Amino acid sequence: MATMFQTTVAVVGAGSAGISIAARLVRKAPSLKDKVVIIDPSDKHYYQPLWTLVGGGAADVEDSVRDQETLIPEGVKWLKESAEKFLPEKNTVMTKEGTRVLYEYLVVATGVEIYWDKIKGLKETIGKNGVCSNYSYQYVQSTWENIRNFNGGTAIFTQPSTQVKCGGAPQKIMYLADDYFRQSGVRDNTKIIFASGLPNIFAVKRYADTLEKVIERKGIETKYRVDLVEIDGNRKKAAFQHLDTNETFTLNYDMIHVTPPMGPHEFIAKSPIADQDGWVDVDQYTLRHKKYKNIFGAGDCTNLPTSKTGAAIRKQAPVVVENLLALMNGKEMRAKYDGYTSCPLVTGYNKLVLAEFDYNKNPQESFPIDQSKERMSMYLMKKNLLPIMYWNGMLKGLM
Amino acid sequence: MTLKKDSEIEAVLQELEKPEQIESMHYLVKKLPELTAAIQSVEEKIEFISYTLHDKKSLTNLVNQVEEKVESLHLTKEHLETIITMMQMLPRLVQLLGKAEELLLFVQNVITDSQSVEYALKCFKDIVPMEKGLHIIKETNERFKNEKDTSHVSLLRMYRLLKNPAVQNGFKYLEALLEVINKQSK
Numbered sequence: 001m002a003t004m005f006q007t008t009v010a011v012v013g014a015g016s017a018g019i020s021i022a023a024r025l026v027r028k029a030p031s032l033k034d035k036v037v038i039i040d041p042s043d044k045h046y047y048q049p050l051w052t053l054v055g056g057g058a059a060d061v062e063d064s065v066r067d068q069e070t071l072i073p074e075g076v077k078w079l080k081e082s083a084e085k086f087l088p089e090k091n092t093v094m095t096k097e098g099t100r101v102l103y104e105y106l107v108v109a110t111g112v113e114i115y116w117d118k119i120k121g122l123k124e125t126i127g128k129n130g131v132c133s134n135y136s137y138q139y140v141q142s143t144w145e146n147i148r149n150f151n152g153g154t155a156i157f158t159q160p161s162t163q164v165k166c167g168g169a170p171q172k173i174m175y176l177a178d179d180y181f182r183q184s185g186v187r188d189n190t191k192i193i194f195a196s197g198l199p200n201i202f203a204v205k206r207y208a209d210t211l212e213k214v215i216e217r218k219g220i221e222t223k224y225r226v227d228l229v230e231i232d233g234n235r236k237k238a239a240f241q242h243l244d245t246n247e248t249f250t251l252n253y254d255m256i257h258v259t260p261p262m263g264p265h266e267f268i269a270k271s272p273i274a275d276q277d278g279w280v281d282v283d284q285y286t287l288r289h290k291k292y293k294n295i296f297g298a299g300d301c302t303n304l305p306t307s308k309t310g311a312a313i314r315k316q317a318p319v320v321v322e323n324l325l326a327l328m329n330g331k332e333m334r335a336k337y338d339g340y341t342s343c344p345l346v347t348g349y350n351k352l353v354l355a356e357f358d359y360n361k362n363p364q365e366s367f368p369i370d371q372s373k374e375r376m377s378m379y380l381m382k383k384n385l386l387p388i389m390y391w392n393g394m395l396k397g398l399m
Numbered sequence: 400m401t402l403k404k405d406s407e408i409e410a411v412l413q414e415l416e417k418p419e420q421i422e423s424m425h426y427l428v429k430k431l432p433e434l435t436a437a438i439q440s441v442e443e444k445i446e447f448i449s450y451t452l453h454d455k456k457s458l459t460n461l462v463n464q465v466e467e468k469v470e471s472l473h474l475t476k477e478h479l480e481t482i483i484t485m486m487q488m489l490p491r492l493v494q495l496l497g498k499a500e501e502l503l504l505f506v507q508n509v510i511t512d513s514q515s516v517e518y519a520l521k522c523f524k525d526i527v528p529m530e531k532g533l534h535i536i537k538e539t540n541e542r543f544k545n546e547k548d549t550s551h552v553s554l555l556r557m558y559r560l561l562k563n564p565a566v567q568n569g570f571k572y573l574e575a576l577l578e579v580i581n582k583q584s585k
Contacts (some may be wrong), residue, residue, distance in 0.1 A: 063514075063518055066514070383522065384519070384522035384523075387515075387518060388509055388515045388518065388519060389505075391508075391512065391514070391515055392505055392508035392509045392512055392515055393501075393505045393508070396504065396505070396508055398501040398502075398504055398505050398508075399501065399505065
């Protein structure tokens with residue numbers, strides 16, 4: 001039976017963005033307690049940045065997951081259902097379970113969808129036949145299994161031409177693998193190939209310069225502007241398509257780490273709140289929807305022209321909250337998001353380049369040291385401090 | 400000119416004939432006693448303020464009392480200046496206090512979150528391999544306790560001990576150290 005749920009603020013999605021925005025809202029405006037509802041069906045919440053280290057055998061997968069119910073902020077209601085339809089003209093969100101959520105203000109933070117089936121044969125072979133991926137809790141340990149048991153041959157690491165969450169992750173795992181192959185004595189009889197749909201190793205020159213040197217030092221072969229289109233697990237063959245010439249070519253592999261293509265969720269793409277590419281259409285500075293003035297968007301589901309990372313969300317959440325509260329109180333929206341994003345580029349065990357930049361690809365570094373260099377201190381921060389800051393600071397609306 | 404005035408009066412009269420205007424007039428007439436009382440009350444208060452301002456004796460008393468109270472606080476010019484400075488700093492202080500509160504809450508969250516404490520300890524052990532060191536000491540203690548060797552350490556035993564790679568390395572280190580000391584002292 002269809003039910004109706006009425007609320008002041010509805011937040012669709014209980015990921016990094018949804019939870020931290022809801023937590024901030026009730027902290028900044030205690031009068032909103034019990035007037036904010038998060039709509040999300042997931043029982044579990046994953047700290048996905050740790051999966052690079054899990055795949056590299058440097059962290060435990062159990063440390064990357066918590067029960068969602070322990071993270072829903074106090075004073076925020078949780079509707080454990082899946083949002084299915086947006087009716088912005090009626091200030092309504094419909095769920096798959098049939099609930100009509102009537103809101104005054106809406107925050108959309110649904111994240112990004114992984115298109116596993118866009119690579120022919122991938123679903124059938126992932127987790128076996130030397131095929132692995134860090135992009136799923138289910139398969140992340142298969143990456144470490146493959147790296148640990150690798151006895152030499154060809155190891156391929158792919159990156160699609162689509163937007164992905166954390167654009168640096170596809171190469172981070174490759175650097176860890178290279179380090180491990182050297183430690184285990186198989187690097188001399190191993191060929192590592194980085195096959196990427198992008199035109200270069202990194203979009204920001206300052207960090208690209210360092211990474212080019214890392215690639216050279218490690219003896220990694222690069223192939224740019226190529227997309228993985230098919231995997232034959234039994235014959236250990238991977239087919240690629242060149243994005244400029246449309247030509248296809250096949251590579252044999254002994255292990256392949258796949259970063260699958262990603263894009264907007266279908267229910268967002270088909271809704272009136274999406275732009276022509278299917279992302280939530282928000283103003284890049286205020287994060288308010290361009291057409292529907294009582295809707296805001298944050299995180300990976302939006303069309304913000306910046307890299308989709310948790311660090312970006314950390315800077316977007318306060319902007320959404322401040323502007324949403326200003327709007328509620330009839331004040332001018334003053335908070336602005338400058339496109340800040342960060343990518344902790346692990347270049348080996350105990351080495352990391354902390355890339356931080358804005359919309360204009362200008363570095364926005366937090367520490368008074370040259371962050372374009374590979375540093376152990378930054379690696380220790382990523383591994384040891386960031387998870388604690390995430391669970392206890394960011395998700396509590398404190399940082 | 401007269402014609403214009405007449406038409407204006409006519410317009411006003413027409414306006415007054417409207418039912419909502421009549422209703423409003425009726426309401427005002429009904430409320431007239433209350434409105435008069437309210438106006439009288441305001442008048443009295445204004446008169447009171449006016450008398451008080453002219454009553455120098457009462458005002459002097461009042462000022463004296465306030466001054467006595469302020470004097471008892473021993474406030475100096477410095478205090479007043481500090482108050483002004485503090486008021487100017489308030490916007491920044493509130494910001495800093497907000498950050499301090501956030502930091503405090505974060506620390507509170509971390510120490511009450513057993514999973515995070517466990518994770519931090521695990522990471523600490525990874526960085527400082529204390530367990531290995533502790534394990535060596537523990538096993539040595541156990542062996543020493545269990546073996547209860549009462550025999551003397553013979554010269555042969557000492558010779559065998561000297562051949563142990565760890566002891567050999569120690570001697571080599573000592574040798575190098577003595578060489579360096581010797582070189583530096585020249």
